Amino acid sequence: MEQPASGAEPAGAADGDVAEALDRPLPDRVRRRVVALVSDAFGGLTVTELPAQLRQYARFTPTRRAKFAGNAMAAALESDPLFRQRIGERIGQSQPELAGALEAGSPPAAADPVDVAAAAYVLRPPGWVKLVAAAGEEAQRADAERADEEARRELERLREELALARAQTKSETERLRTELEAARKETESLHRKLRSAQSDVKRGEAALRRTNAESEAAKAEAAAQVSAAESETRRIKARLGEAESAVEASRKAAREGRSVEDMRLRLLLDTVLESAQGLRRELALPPAAARPADTVDAVEPGRMSPKDVAARALSETDPALLDQLLALPQSHLVVDGYNVTKTGYPTMPLEKQRLRLLGGLAMLAAQTGAEMTCVFDGAELAAPVLLAPPRGVRVLFSKPGVTADELIRQLVRAEPPGRPVVVVSTDREVADGVAKAGARPVASALLLKRLSRV
Numbered sequence: 001m002e003q004p005a006s007g008a009e010p011a012g013a014a015d016g017d018v019a020e021a022l023d024r025p026l027p028d029r030v031r032r033r034v035v036a037l038v039s040d041a042f043g044g045l046t047v048t049e050l051p052a053q054l055r056q057y058a059r060f061t062p063t064r065r066a067k068f069a070g071n072a073m074a075a076a077l078e079s080d081p082l083f084r085q086r087i088g089e090r091i092g093q094s095q096p097e098l099a100g101a102l103e104a105g106s107p108p109a110a111a112d113p114v115d116v117a118a119a120a121y122v123l124r125p126p127g128w129v130k131l132v133a134a135a136g137e138e139a140q141r142a143d144a145e146r147a148d149e150e151a152r153r154e155l156e157r158l159r160e161e162l163a164l165a166r167a168q169t170k171s172e173t174e175r176l177r178t179e180l181e182a183a184r185k186e187t188e189s190l191h192r193k194l195r196s197a198q199s200d201v202k203r204g205e206a207a208l209r210r211t212n213a214e215s216e217a218a219k220a221e222a223a224a225q226v227s228a229a230e231s232e233t234r235r236i237k238a239r240l241g242e243a244e245s246a247v248e249a250s251r252k253a254a255r256e257g258r259s260v261e262d263m264r265l266r267l268l269l270d271t272v273l274e275s276a277q278g279l280r281r282e283l284a285l286p287p288a289a290a291r292p293a294d295t296v297d298a299v300e301p302g303r304m305s306p307k308d309v310a311a312r313a314l315s316e317t318d319p320a321l322l323d324q325l326l327a328l329p330q331s332h333l334v335v336d337g338y339n340v341t342k343t344g345y346p347t348m349p350l351e352k353q354r355l356r357l358l359g360g361l362a363m364l365a366a367q368t369g370a371e372m373t374c375v376f377d378g379a380e381l382a383a384p385v386l387l388a389p390p391r392g393v394r395v396l397f398s399k400p401g402v403t404a405d406e407l408i409r410q411l412v413r414a415e416p417p418g419r420p421v422v423v424v425s426t427d428r429e430v431a432d433g434v435a436k437a438g439a440r441p442v443a444s445a446l447l448l449k450r451l452s453r454v
Contacts, residue, residue, distance in 0.1 A: 026121065027140070030132060031074065033118035038073045039066040041090030051076045051083050077122065088123045099123060107131065267330065268416040274329030316443065319450040325440060326368040328420040334411050334434075335361065336404060336425035337376040340444040343426060358390050360451035365392030373411060377404035405430045412437045 026034070039062040042050075047058050054076055057069040065073070077084050092099040098107075098115070102125045107116045113134065120128040315321070326333060341353035348356070358374060365372045371394075378397035389395040398407045408423060412434045415421050421439040424447045425431060431441035 026132065027117070029114050030117045030121065033114050034077070034121050035066050035070040035073055036062075037091060037118055037122060038077055038087055039063075039069075041087045041094070042073070044090050044093075045086055049086055051080050054083075084122060084124070091119055091122055095119065102128075102131075264416040268418055271330040271416075271419050278329055317446060317449070319446060319453060322422070322442060322446055322450045323368070325420065325422045325442070326364075326370040330371075331420040331422060332371045332373070332415060333364075334408055334421065334423045334439070335372070335374045335447065336408060336423070336427065336430060336444070337374045338404065339425045339427055339430075340447055343444040344448040354387070357451075358393055358395065361393045362390035364451065375404050375407050375411070378402075405433075409433050409437065412439045415439075 042054075042057070042065055043062065047055050050058060053072055054069060057065050057072070060068065077087065088099075098119050102116070102120055102123055107120075117132045117134070120131040325331060335357070337354065337357060338350075341348075341350075341357050345353060345356065354376065361372050361374055364370075372392060373394040373396060375396050375398070378399060387395065396407060396411075398404045405425075405427060408425070408430060412421055412423065415438075417438060421434070423430065423434040423439045423441045424444055425441065426444045434441055
């Protein structure tokens with residue numbers, strides 16, 4: 001077939017285009033085939049031979065061009081005769097038989113109508129509109145026949161499924177009826193058993209109530225008997241305890257009546273003896289060197305007068321005063337515990353206050369050798385105190401109903417007259433009371449100052 005020269009519109013083409021035009025949209029299948037033909041022939045053209053809107057797709061593969069530039073190629077093919085002519089030339093080169101048959105006006109009878117219509121749409125031979133319309137009708141008729149065939153097959157399938165569903169439904173209905181009848185019979189049997197069980201339960205509950213009533217009565221009677229027996233036992237134990245306490249008190253009074261007096265006498269004797277020995281050591285008077293006349297105070301020639309001798313007593317706040325008192329023979333230091341701790345370190349917990357004071361007293365006892373007793377008020381205790389008294393310090397808590405002040409006065413009254421007893425407390429009532437009993441009161445601050453030197 002002769003091909004028109006590139007760049008020139010073939011003779012009669014413009015007239016054919018004007019004479020022949022589609023009066024309806026291009027069928028979809030034909031359009032897709034046209035886009036495929038243009039995409040395949042697209043690669044044989046140079047960039048300058050392409051319309052401006054298609055040059056960006058020059059490097060695309062035919063598949064990508066058909067996918068991304070389909071609409072642009074269809075529009076260019078319709079609006080640009082020169083581009084359509086160049087594509088037609090490429091189709092004539094790739095499908096010469098089909099192109100020649102279309103130019104001759106006798107398309108192959110065995111060719112696919114869609115291929116014939118697509119090639120005719122690009123080449124635009126005489127009668128191409130009829131070929132495109134015929135291909136569209138043929139494609140629609142084939143689609144309709146294919147849709148009818150699919151619908152017929154789908155209808156047959158649905159009929160088969162319906163028949164199968166009906167058969168299954170009938171079988172399932174029969175089975176459910178059989179199961180329902182069996183369930184009804186089972187339900188009736190269970191109802192009869194339930195009524196029988198309810199009757200048995202009612203009889204059992206009545207018997208249980210009778211048994212519970214009898215058991216409660218027996219428990220009440222036994223409880224009354226036990227309570228009476230316990231009351232009698234407690235009364236007998238109380239009388240027995242009173243008798244034992246009376247006997248023990250009698251025995252203790254008999255033992256302590258003599259032992260307390262002996263202890264007081266012995267302690268007083270030891271105090272007098274140690275005082276005499278201490279006085280002898282302190283005086284240390286030579287037998288022949290001293291005479292009574294030497295004790296007369298007078299001014300000797302060349303000696304200082306009494307006005308030049310400074311005589312000064314110790315202050316009540318001087319810790320050396322406490323050392324002098326504790327240096328006395330058989331001295332006994334009685335400490336009002338909480339009075340001292342709440343004066344020196346009141347913000348600490350009571351337990352730490354006791355431990356700090358007792359630690360200082362233990363070191364003071366080791367230094368002086370004096371007897372020491374620390375008294376705490378037992379009314380402030382929430383529970384018994386687990387405390388190991390330090391070495392050389394006696395720790396006492398007042399009994400319920402007895403204050404620490406009263407316990408201190410009892411300790412002072414228990415000492416024999418003449419024994420040096422020192423009581424540490426800033427409580428004026430305590431100081432006055434122990435002073436009347438012969439003890440020497442000192443302030444708590446004095447003991448705190450002395451303990452700070454330990």
